Amino acid sequence: MAVKKKKPVSGKSAKSKPKSSFFQSGIFYGIVFIFLFSVVLYSQKNALAYYLGFKTDKIVYAETRLVPLEKVLDTHIEKSFGIDISEYQDKIDWSKVKELEGGYPIEFVFIRATVGNDRADFKFKKYWKKAKEKKFICGAYHYYRPNENSVQQANNFIKNVTLVEGDFPPVLDIEKLPKEQSIERLKIGLKRWLTIVEKHYGVKPIIYSSESYYTDFLRDDFEEYPFWIASYTSFYKDIDDEWSIWQISENAKADGIKGRVDANIYNGTSVSLKEILIK
Structure with missing residues:
Protein backbone atom coordinates (compact mmCIF):
# COMPACT_ATOMS: atom_id res chain seq x y z
CA MET A 1 0.00 0.00 0.00
CA ALA A 2 1.32 3.42 -0.92
CA VAL A 3 2.18 5.69 2.01
CA LYS A 4 1.20 9.28 1.76
CA LYS A 5 4.13 11.54 2.55
CA LYS A 6 3.64 14.33 5.05
CA LYS A 7 4.24 17.82 3.86
CA PRO A 8 6.93 19.74 5.78
CA VAL A 9 5.53 22.20 8.26
CA SER A 10 6.30 25.73 7.38
CA GLY A 11 7.17 28.37 10.02
CA LYS A 12 8.12 27.70 13.66
CA SER A 13 7.32 24.36 15.18
CA ALA A 14 5.12 24.41 18.24
CA LYS A 15 7.75 22.34 20.03
CA SER A 16 10.76 24.48 19.06
CA LYS A 17 12.52 26.27 21.96
CA PRO A 18 12.50 30.03 21.98
CA LYS A 19 15.88 31.63 21.46
CA SER A 20 17.65 32.64 24.69
CA SER A 21 17.96 36.32 25.33
CA PHE A 22 21.42 37.86 25.74
CA PHE A 23 20.89 38.18 29.53
CA GLN A 24 20.18 34.44 29.75
CA SER A 25 23.14 33.42 27.67
CA GLY A 26 26.50 32.11 28.86
CA ILE A 27 28.19 35.10 27.25
CA PHE A 28 26.47 37.49 29.66
CA TYR A 29 27.46 35.49 32.73
CA GLY A 30 30.99 35.19 31.37
CA ILE A 31 31.25 38.97 31.04
CA VAL A 32 29.88 39.46 34.56
CA PHE A 33 32.41 36.98 35.96
CA ILE A 34 35.33 38.66 34.16
CA PHE A 35 34.19 42.08 35.38
CA LEU A 36 33.89 40.99 39.02
CA PHE A 37 37.20 39.13 38.85
CA SER A 38 38.87 42.24 37.43
CA VAL A 39 37.45 44.38 40.23
CA VAL A 40 38.87 42.00 42.85
CA LEU A 41 42.26 41.94 41.14
CA TYR A 42 42.38 45.72 40.92
CA SER A 43 41.43 46.18 44.56
CA GLN A 44 44.26 43.88 45.59
CA LYS A 45 46.81 45.00 43.01
CA ASN A 46 49.32 46.25 45.56
CA ALA A 47 49.15 43.17 47.70
CA LEU A 48 49.52 40.94 44.65
CA ALA A 49 52.42 42.97 43.37
CA TYR A 50 54.09 42.63 46.74
CA TYR A 51 53.69 38.86 46.91
CA LEU A 52 54.65 38.31 43.28
CA GLY A 53 57.75 40.40 43.68
CA PHE A 54 56.98 43.34 41.40
CA LYS A 55 57.58 45.80 44.25
CA THR A 56 61.31 46.15 44.46
CA ASP A 57 62.05 48.11 47.59
CA LYS A 58 59.03 49.36 49.48
CA ILE A 59 56.13 47.47 50.93
CA VAL A 60 52.86 48.93 49.63
CA TYR A 61 49.41 48.19 51.00
CA ALA A 62 46.02 48.31 49.36
CA GLU A 63 44.36 50.24 52.15
CA THR A 64 45.14 53.28 54.27
CA ARG A 65 44.83 53.37 58.05
CA LEU A 66 42.03 55.69 59.10
CA VAL A 67 43.75 56.69 62.34
CA PRO A 68 46.02 59.72 61.71
CA LEU A 69 49.74 59.22 62.15
CA GLU A 70 49.80 61.82 64.93
CA LYS A 71 47.31 59.77 66.99
CA VAL A 72 49.47 56.66 66.63
CA LEU A 73 52.52 58.59 67.81
CA ASP A 74 50.58 60.24 70.65
CA THR A 75 49.34 56.85 71.81
CA HIS A 76 52.95 55.68 72.13
CA ILE A 77 54.45 58.98 73.23
CA GLU A 78 56.48 57.32 75.99
CA LYS A 79 58.31 55.17 73.44
CA SER A 80 61.30 55.94 71.19
CA PHE A 81 60.78 57.18 67.61
CA GLY A 82 62.98 56.89 64.55
CA ILE A 83 63.16 56.89 60.76
CA ASP A 84 64.71 54.73 58.06
CA ILE A 85 66.22 56.06 54.84
CA SER A 86 67.99 55.00 51.66
CA GLU A 87 69.20 56.48 48.40
CA TYR A 88 65.54 57.10 47.56
CA GLN A 89 65.53 60.06 49.92
CA ASP A 90 66.52 62.68 47.36
CA LYS A 91 67.93 65.43 49.55
CA ILE A 92 68.56 65.61 53.27
CA ASP A 93 69.57 68.73 55.18
CA TRP A 94 70.99 67.02 58.24
CA SER A 95 71.22 70.28 60.17
CA LYS A 96 67.41 70.31 60.31
CA VAL A 97 66.73 66.62 60.96
CA LYS A 98 65.47 66.53 64.55
CA GLU A 99 61.79 65.67 64.68
CA LEU A 100 58.95 64.02 62.85
CA GLU A 101 56.25 66.48 61.86
CA GLY A 102 54.25 67.34 64.96
CA GLY A 103 57.25 67.64 67.27
CA TYR A 104 58.07 63.96 67.84
CA PRO A 105 61.83 63.65 68.49
CA ILE A 106 63.88 61.35 66.26
CA GLU A 107 66.23 59.19 68.33
CA PHE A 108 67.36 56.57 65.83
CA VAL A 109 68.00 56.23 62.10
CA PHE A 110 68.21 53.06 60.04
CA ILE A 111 70.03 53.34 56.71
CA ARG A 112 69.96 50.87 53.84
CA ALA A 113 73.50 49.60 53.39
CA THR A 114 73.40 46.92 50.73
CA VAL A 115 71.17 45.32 48.12
CA GLY A 116 71.43 41.72 46.96
CA ASN A 117 74.79 40.08 46.41
CA ASP A 118 76.76 42.85 44.78
CA ARG A 119 75.56 46.38 45.46
CA ALA A 120 75.84 48.98 48.18
CA ASP A 121 73.22 51.68 48.60
CA PHE A 122 74.62 54.68 46.74
CA LYS A 123 74.15 57.01 49.70
CA PHE A 124 74.90 54.68 52.59
CA LYS A 125 78.38 55.94 53.50
CA LYS A 126 77.34 59.58 53.28
CA TYR A 127 74.15 59.11 55.30
CA TRP A 128 75.87 56.91 57.88
CA LYS A 129 78.53 59.54 58.50
CA LYS A 130 75.97 62.37 58.77
CA ALA A 131 73.68 60.42 61.10
CA LYS A 132 76.62 59.60 63.36
CA GLU A 133 77.64 63.27 63.45
CA LYS A 134 74.11 64.14 64.56
CA LYS A 135 74.42 61.61 67.42
CA PHE A 136 71.51 59.50 66.24
CA ILE A 137 71.49 55.84 67.23
CA CYS A 138 72.28 54.17 63.90
CA GLY A 139 71.37 50.89 62.27
CA ALA A 140 72.24 49.39 58.87
CA TYR A 141 70.01 47.06 56.89
CA HIS A 142 70.47 44.70 53.95
CA TYR A 143 67.77 44.38 51.29
CA TYR A 144 67.59 40.64 50.62
CA ARG A 145 66.92 39.36 47.11
CA PRO A 146 65.43 35.85 47.36
CA ASN A 147 66.79 34.64 44.03
CA GLU A 148 70.43 35.56 44.72
CA ASN A 149 73.04 33.62 46.67
CA SER A 150 72.62 34.11 50.42
CA VAL A 151 76.31 33.70 51.27
CA GLN A 152 77.31 36.34 48.73
CA GLN A 153 74.61 38.65 50.11
CA ALA A 154 75.92 38.22 53.66
CA ASN A 155 79.47 38.92 52.51
CA ASN A 156 78.28 42.00 50.62
CA PHE A 157 76.82 43.41 53.83
CA ILE A 158 79.88 42.55 55.93
CA LYS A 159 82.21 44.14 53.37
CA ASN A 160 80.33 47.45 53.46
CA VAL A 161 79.22 47.81 57.09
CA THR A 162 81.21 48.37 60.26
CA LEU A 163 79.17 48.29 63.46
CA VAL A 164 80.37 49.36 66.89
CA GLU A 165 79.09 49.52 70.44
CA GLY A 166 75.90 51.57 70.62
CA ASP A 167 74.73 50.71 67.09
CA PHE A 168 71.70 48.59 66.31
CA PRO A 169 72.39 44.95 65.40
CA PRO A 170 72.50 44.29 61.63
CA VAL A 171 69.12 44.06 59.93
CA LEU A 172 67.92 41.60 57.29
CA ASP A 173 65.14 43.13 55.18
CA ILE A 174 63.03 40.43 53.50
CA GLU A 175 59.93 41.53 51.57
CA LYS A 176 59.61 39.47 48.41
CA LEU A 177 58.77 35.85 47.70
CA PRO A 178 61.13 33.82 45.52
CA LYS A 179 60.40 33.17 41.87
CA GLU A 180 62.82 30.29 41.37
CA GLN A 181 62.74 28.37 44.64
CA SER A 182 60.38 27.10 47.30
CA ILE A 183 59.57 28.86 50.56
CA GLU A 184 61.55 26.22 52.41
CA ARG A 185 64.62 26.91 50.30
CA LEU A 186 64.13 30.63 50.93
CA LYS A 187 64.13 30.01 54.68
CA ILE A 188 67.36 28.05 54.39
CA GLY A 189 68.95 30.99 52.59
CA LEU A 190 67.69 33.47 55.19
CA LYS A 191 69.05 31.36 58.03
CA ARG A 192 72.40 31.08 56.26
CA TRP A 193 72.59 34.89 55.93
CA LEU A 194 71.63 35.37 59.56
CA THR A 195 74.17 32.81 60.79
CA ILE A 196 77.09 34.29 58.82
CA VAL A 197 76.26 37.86 59.86
CA GLU A 198 75.72 36.92 63.52
CA LYS A 199 79.07 35.16 63.62
CA HIS A 200 80.84 38.21 62.15
CA TYR A 201 79.28 40.89 64.37
CA GLY A 202 78.76 38.77 67.48
CA VAL A 203 75.11 39.75 67.85
CA LYS A 204 71.82 38.29 66.66
CA PRO A 205 70.45 40.24 63.66
CA ILE A 206 67.03 41.87 63.47
CA ILE A 207 64.59 40.71 60.78
CA TYR A 208 62.48 43.33 58.97
CA SER A 209 59.36 42.45 57.02
CA SER A 210 55.66 43.20 56.67
CA GLU A 211 53.10 41.98 59.15
CA SER A 212 51.55 39.56 56.66
CA TYR A 213 54.92 38.17 55.53
CA TYR A 214 55.94 37.76 59.17
CA THR A 215 52.72 35.96 60.04
CA ASP A 216 52.67 33.72 56.97
CA PHE A 217 56.32 32.75 56.61
CA LEU A 218 58.64 33.89 59.41
CA ARG A 219 57.10 33.86 62.88
CA ASP A 220 57.23 30.11 63.49
CA ASP A 221 60.70 29.46 62.07
CA PHE A 222 62.62 32.55 63.23
CA GLU A 223 61.17 33.12 66.69
CA GLU A 224 64.61 33.50 68.28
CA TYR A 225 65.25 36.73 66.34
CA PRO A 226 64.01 40.24 67.14
CA PHE A 227 61.54 41.56 64.57
CA TRP A 228 60.99 44.93 62.98
CA ILE A 229 57.51 44.83 61.44
CA ALA A 230 55.94 47.13 58.88
CA TRP A 243 57.89 43.14 67.73
CA SER A 244 60.99 45.10 68.74
CA ILE A 245 60.18 47.86 66.25
CA TRP A 246 56.97 48.83 64.46
CA GLN A 247 57.23 50.71 61.18
CA ILE A 248 53.99 52.66 61.26
CA SER A 249 54.11 54.68 58.04
CA GLU A 250 56.00 55.34 54.83
CA ASN A 251 54.36 58.75 54.49
CA ALA A 252 55.72 60.65 57.47
CA LYS A 253 57.39 64.04 57.20
CA ALA A 254 60.47 65.37 58.92
CA ASP A 255 62.22 68.72 58.76
CA GLY A 256 65.27 68.56 56.54
CA ILE A 257 64.05 65.61 54.46
CA LYS A 258 62.57 66.28 51.04
CA GLY A 259 59.43 64.24 50.46
CA ARG A 260 58.13 61.42 52.63
CA VAL A 261 60.01 59.21 55.04
CA ASP A 262 59.34 55.99 56.96
CA ALA A 263 58.43 56.44 60.64
CA ASN A 264 59.13 53.82 63.30
CA ILE A 265 58.35 53.18 66.95
CA TYR A 266 60.72 51.19 69.15
CA ASN A 267 58.64 48.98 71.44
CA GLY A 268 60.07 50.49 74.57
CA THR A 269 61.43 53.67 76.12
CA SER A 270 64.63 55.52 75.32
CA VAL A 271 66.17 53.77 78.33
CA SER A 272 65.12 50.25 77.35
CA LEU A 273 66.23 50.90 73.76
CA LYS A 274 69.81 50.48 74.96
CA GLU A 275 69.08 46.82 75.71
CA ILE A 276 68.85 45.92 72.02
CA LEU A 277 71.99 47.81 70.95
CA ILE A 278 75.41 46.26 70.40
CA LYS A 279 77.30 46.00 73.69
Whole structure:
Protein backbone atom coordinates (compact mmCIF):
# COMPACT_ATOMS: atom_id res chain seq x y z
CA MET A 1 0.00 0.00 0.00
CA ALA A 2 1.32 3.42 -0.92
CA VAL A 3 2.18 5.69 2.01
CA LYS A 4 1.20 9.28 1.76
CA LYS A 5 4.13 11.54 2.55
CA LYS A 6 3.64 14.33 5.05
CA LYS A 7 4.24 17.82 3.86
CA PRO A 8 6.93 19.74 5.78
CA VAL A 9 5.53 22.20 8.26
CA SER A 10 6.30 25.73 7.38
CA GLY A 11 7.17 28.37 10.02
CA LYS A 12 8.12 27.70 13.66
CA SER A 13 7.32 24.36 15.18
CA ALA A 14 5.12 24.41 18.24
CA LYS A 15 7.75 22.34 20.03
CA SER A 16 10.76 24.48 19.06
CA LYS A 17 12.52 26.27 21.96
CA PRO A 18 12.50 30.03 21.98
CA LYS A 19 15.88 31.63 21.46
CA SER A 20 17.65 32.64 24.69
CA SER A 21 17.96 36.32 25.33
CA PHE A 22 21.42 37.86 25.74
CA PHE A 23 20.89 38.18 29.53
CA GLN A 24 20.18 34.44 29.75
CA SER A 25 23.14 33.42 27.67
CA GLY A 26 26.50 32.11 28.86
CA ILE A 27 28.19 35.10 27.25
CA PHE A 28 26.47 37.49 29.66
CA TYR A 29 27.46 35.49 32.73
CA GLY A 30 30.99 35.19 31.37
CA ILE A 31 31.25 38.97 31.04
CA VAL A 32 29.88 39.46 34.56
CA PHE A 33 32.41 36.98 35.96
CA ILE A 34 35.33 38.66 34.16
CA PHE A 35 34.19 42.08 35.38
CA LEU A 36 33.89 40.99 39.02
CA PHE A 37 37.20 39.13 38.85
CA SER A 38 38.87 42.24 37.43
CA VAL A 39 37.45 44.38 40.23
CA VAL A 40 38.87 42.00 42.85
CA LEU A 41 42.26 41.94 41.14
CA TYR A 42 42.38 45.72 40.92
CA SER A 43 41.43 46.18 44.56
CA GLN A 44 44.26 43.88 45.59
CA LYS A 45 46.81 45.00 43.01
CA ASN A 46 49.32 46.25 45.56
CA ALA A 47 49.15 43.17 47.70
CA LEU A 48 49.52 40.94 44.65
CA ALA A 49 52.42 42.97 43.37
CA TYR A 50 54.09 42.63 46.74
CA TYR A 51 53.69 38.86 46.91
CA LEU A 52 54.65 38.31 43.28
CA GLY A 53 57.75 40.40 43.68
CA PHE A 54 56.98 43.34 41.40
CA LYS A 55 57.58 45.80 44.25
CA THR A 56 61.31 46.15 44.46
CA ASP A 57 62.05 48.11 47.59
CA LYS A 58 59.03 49.36 49.48
CA ILE A 59 56.13 47.47 50.93
CA VAL A 60 52.86 48.93 49.63
CA TYR A 61 49.41 48.19 51.00
CA ALA A 62 46.02 48.31 49.36
CA GLU A 63 44.36 50.24 52.15
CA THR A 64 45.14 53.28 54.27
CA ARG A 65 44.83 53.37 58.05
CA LEU A 66 42.03 55.69 59.10
CA VAL A 67 43.75 56.69 62.34
CA PRO A 68 46.02 59.72 61.71
CA LEU A 69 49.74 59.22 62.15
CA GLU A 70 49.80 61.82 64.93
CA LYS A 71 47.31 59.77 66.99
CA VAL A 72 49.47 56.66 66.63
CA LEU A 73 52.52 58.59 67.81
CA ASP A 74 50.58 60.24 70.65
CA THR A 75 49.34 56.85 71.81
CA HIS A 76 52.95 55.68 72.13
CA ILE A 77 54.45 58.98 73.23
CA GLU A 78 56.48 57.32 75.99
CA LYS A 79 58.31 55.17 73.44
CA SER A 80 61.30 55.94 71.19
CA PHE A 81 60.78 57.18 67.61
CA GLY A 82 62.98 56.89 64.55
CA ILE A 83 63.16 56.89 60.76
CA ASP A 84 64.71 54.73 58.06
CA ILE A 85 66.22 56.06 54.84
CA SER A 86 67.99 55.00 51.66
CA GLU A 87 69.20 56.48 48.40
CA TYR A 88 65.54 57.10 47.56
CA GLN A 89 65.53 60.06 49.92
CA ASP A 90 66.52 62.68 47.36
CA LYS A 91 67.93 65.43 49.55
CA ILE A 92 68.56 65.61 53.27
CA ASP A 93 69.57 68.73 55.18
CA TRP A 94 70.99 67.02 58.24
CA SER A 95 71.22 70.28 60.17
CA LYS A 96 67.41 70.31 60.31
CA VAL A 97 66.73 66.62 60.96
CA LYS A 98 65.47 66.53 64.55
CA GLU A 99 61.79 65.67 64.68
CA LEU A 100 58.95 64.02 62.85
CA GLU A 101 56.25 66.48 61.86
CA GLY A 102 54.25 67.34 64.96
CA GLY A 103 57.25 67.64 67.27
CA TYR A 104 58.07 63.96 67.84
CA PRO A 105 61.83 63.65 68.49
CA ILE A 106 63.88 61.35 66.26
CA GLU A 107 66.23 59.19 68.33
CA PHE A 108 67.36 56.57 65.83
CA VAL A 109 68.00 56.23 62.10
CA PHE A 110 68.21 53.06 60.04
CA ILE A 111 70.03 53.34 56.71
CA ARG A 112 69.96 50.87 53.84
CA ALA A 113 73.50 49.60 53.39
CA THR A 114 73.40 46.92 50.73
CA VAL A 115 71.17 45.32 48.12
CA GLY A 116 71.43 41.72 46.96
CA ASN A 117 74.79 40.08 46.41
CA ASP A 118 76.76 42.85 44.78
CA ARG A 119 75.56 46.38 45.46
CA ALA A 120 75.84 48.98 48.18
CA ASP A 121 73.22 51.68 48.60
CA PHE A 122 74.62 54.68 46.74
CA LYS A 123 74.15 57.01 49.70
CA PHE A 124 74.90 54.68 52.59
CA LYS A 125 78.38 55.94 53.50
CA LYS A 126 77.34 59.58 53.28
CA TYR A 127 74.15 59.11 55.30
CA TRP A 128 75.87 56.91 57.88
CA LYS A 129 78.53 59.54 58.50
CA LYS A 130 75.97 62.37 58.77
CA ALA A 131 73.68 60.42 61.10
CA LYS A 132 76.62 59.60 63.36
CA GLU A 133 77.64 63.27 63.45
CA LYS A 134 74.11 64.14 64.56
CA LYS A 135 74.42 61.61 67.42
CA PHE A 136 71.51 59.50 66.24
CA ILE A 137 71.49 55.84 67.23
CA CYS A 138 72.28 54.17 63.90
CA GLY A 139 71.37 50.89 62.27
CA ALA A 140 72.24 49.39 58.87
CA TYR A 141 70.01 47.06 56.89
CA HIS A 142 70.47 44.70 53.95
CA TYR A 143 67.77 44.38 51.29
CA TYR A 144 67.59 40.64 50.62
CA ARG A 145 66.92 39.36 47.11
CA PRO A 146 65.43 35.85 47.36
CA ASN A 147 66.79 34.64 44.03
CA GLU A 148 70.43 35.56 44.72
CA ASN A 149 73.04 33.62 46.67
CA SER A 150 72.62 34.11 50.42
CA VAL A 151 76.31 33.70 51.27
CA GLN A 152 77.31 36.34 48.73
CA GLN A 153 74.61 38.65 50.11
CA ALA A 154 75.92 38.22 53.66
CA ASN A 155 79.47 38.92 52.51
CA ASN A 156 78.28 42.00 50.62
CA PHE A 157 76.82 43.41 53.83
CA ILE A 158 79.88 42.55 55.93
CA LYS A 159 82.21 44.14 53.37
CA ASN A 160 80.33 47.45 53.46
CA VAL A 161 79.22 47.81 57.09
CA THR A 162 81.21 48.37 60.26
CA LEU A 163 79.17 48.29 63.46
CA VAL A 164 80.37 49.36 66.89
CA GLU A 165 79.09 49.52 70.44
CA GLY A 166 75.90 51.57 70.62
CA ASP A 167 74.73 50.71 67.09
CA PHE A 168 71.70 48.59 66.31
CA PRO A 169 72.39 44.95 65.40
CA PRO A 170 72.50 44.29 61.63
CA VAL A 171 69.12 44.06 59.93
CA LEU A 172 67.92 41.60 57.29
CA ASP A 173 65.14 43.13 55.18
CA ILE A 174 63.03 40.43 53.50
CA GLU A 175 59.93 41.53 51.57
CA LYS A 176 59.61 39.47 48.41
CA LEU A 177 58.77 35.85 47.70
CA PRO A 178 61.13 33.82 45.52
CA LYS A 179 60.40 33.17 41.87
CA GLU A 180 62.82 30.29 41.37
CA GLN A 181 62.74 28.37 44.64
CA SER A 182 60.38 27.10 47.30
CA ILE A 183 59.57 28.86 50.56
CA GLU A 184 61.55 26.22 52.41
CA ARG A 185 64.62 26.91 50.30
CA LEU A 186 64.13 30.63 50.93
CA LYS A 187 64.13 30.01 54.68
CA ILE A 188 67.36 28.05 54.39
CA GLY A 189 68.95 30.99 52.59
CA LEU A 190 67.69 33.47 55.19
CA LYS A 191 69.05 31.36 58.03
CA ARG A 192 72.40 31.08 56.26
CA TRP A 193 72.59 34.89 55.93
CA LEU A 194 71.63 35.37 59.56
CA THR A 195 74.17 32.81 60.79
CA ILE A 196 77.09 34.29 58.82
CA VAL A 197 76.26 37.86 59.86
CA GLU A 198 75.72 36.92 63.52
CA LYS A 199 79.07 35.16 63.62
CA HIS A 200 80.84 38.21 62.15
CA TYR A 201 79.28 40.89 64.37
CA GLY A 202 78.76 38.77 67.48
CA VAL A 203 75.11 39.75 67.85
CA LYS A 204 71.82 38.29 66.66
CA PRO A 205 70.45 40.24 63.66
CA ILE A 206 67.03 41.87 63.47
CA ILE A 207 64.59 40.71 60.78
CA TYR A 208 62.48 43.33 58.97
CA SER A 209 59.36 42.45 57.02
CA SER A 210 55.66 43.20 56.67
CA GLU A 211 53.10 41.98 59.15
CA SER A 212 51.55 39.56 56.66
CA TYR A 213 54.92 38.17 55.53
CA TYR A 214 55.94 37.76 59.17
CA THR A 215 52.72 35.96 60.04
CA ASP A 216 52.67 33.72 56.97
CA PHE A 217 56.32 32.75 56.61
CA LEU A 218 58.64 33.89 59.41
CA ARG A 219 57.10 33.86 62.88
CA ASP A 220 57.23 30.11 63.49
CA ASP A 221 60.70 29.46 62.07
CA PHE A 222 62.62 32.55 63.23
CA GLU A 223 61.17 33.12 66.69
CA GLU A 224 64.61 33.50 68.28
CA TYR A 225 65.25 36.73 66.34
CA PRO A 226 64.01 40.24 67.14
CA PHE A 227 61.54 41.56 64.57
CA TRP A 228 60.99 44.93 62.98
CA ILE A 229 57.51 44.83 61.44
CA ALA A 230 55.94 47.13 58.88
CA SER A 231 52.19 47.56 59.34
CA TYR A 232 50.62 50.70 57.87
CA THR A 233 46.97 49.67 57.95
CA SER A 234 46.53 48.70 61.60
CA PHE A 235 46.34 50.76 64.76
CA TYR A 236 47.76 49.08 67.83
CA LYS A 237 47.40 50.60 71.27
CA ASP A 238 49.59 47.77 72.53
CA ILE A 239 52.41 46.67 70.25
CA ASP A 240 52.93 42.92 70.01
CA ASP A 241 55.62 41.82 72.48
CA GLU A 242 57.33 39.90 69.67
CA TRP A 243 57.89 43.14 67.73
CA SER A 244 60.99 45.10 68.74
CA ILE A 245 60.18 47.86 66.25
CA TRP A 246 56.97 48.83 64.46
CA GLN A 247 57.23 50.71 61.18
CA ILE A 248 53.99 52.66 61.26
CA SER A 249 54.11 54.68 58.04
CA GLU A 250 56.00 55.34 54.83
CA ASN A 251 54.36 58.75 54.49
CA ALA A 252 55.72 60.65 57.47
CA LYS A 253 57.39 64.04 57.20
CA ALA A 254 60.47 65.37 58.92
CA ASP A 255 62.22 68.72 58.76
CA GLY A 256 65.27 68.56 56.54
CA ILE A 257 64.05 65.61 54.46
CA LYS A 258 62.57 66.28 51.04
CA GLY A 259 59.43 64.24 50.46
CA ARG A 260 58.13 61.42 52.63
CA VAL A 261 60.01 59.21 55.04
CA ASP A 262 59.34 55.99 56.96
CA ALA A 263 58.43 56.44 60.64
CA ASN A 264 59.13 53.82 63.30
CA ILE A 265 58.35 53.18 66.95
CA TYR A 266 60.72 51.19 69.15
CA ASN A 267 58.64 48.98 71.44
CA GLY A 268 60.07 50.49 74.57
CA THR A 269 61.43 53.67 76.12
CA SER A 270 64.63 55.52 75.32
CA VAL A 271 66.17 53.77 78.33
CA SER A 272 65.12 50.25 77.35
CA LEU A 273 66.23 50.90 73.76
CA LYS A 274 69.81 50.48 74.96
CA GLU A 275 69.08 46.82 75.71
CA ILE A 276 68.85 45.92 72.02
CA LEU A 277 71.99 47.81 70.95
CA ILE A 278 75.41 46.26 70.40
CA LYS A 279 77.30 46.00 73.69
